[in-house]
Amino acid sequence: DEVVDESCWxxxxxxxxxxxxxxxGKAVAEQAAWDEAKARGVDLVVVNPVLVLGxxxxxxxxxxxxxxxxxxTGSA
Structure with a gap:
């Protein structure tokens, strides 16, 4: 077993x-957001929804x- 935290990608x-x-796409986008926040010296909060549709x-x-x-389909 392994603890999963913000260092896990x-x-x-x-x-x-x-x-x-x-x-x-989700991982690359979040990593880019963290890089940009660090470069600009701003705080960043990321919310990962449990269900994404589209x-x-x-x-x-x-x-x-x-x-x-x-x-x-009625199979749930």
Whole structure:
């Protein structure tokens, strides 16, 4: 078991290799925000919602979409 905290990040190479663009995009965007905040000397707060819906960026469904699809198809 491992403690997960703000020092834990998604493995970007793994995300690219598996074409998980949703995960990759979220991690890259947050890292860029932290870099920019540090460069400008401002505080940054990041809120990671537990469910994100919208158009898919990859050819496979992400976990959030699969969860909602179960309710829409009656298999939940």
């Amino acid at each position: 998604s493995n970007l190479e793994y995300c690219k290799n598996t074409k998980n663009w949703y995960c990759y 158009p898919l960026l990859q050819t496979t469904m992400n976990a959030s979409t699969i969860h909602i699809l179960k309710y829409l």
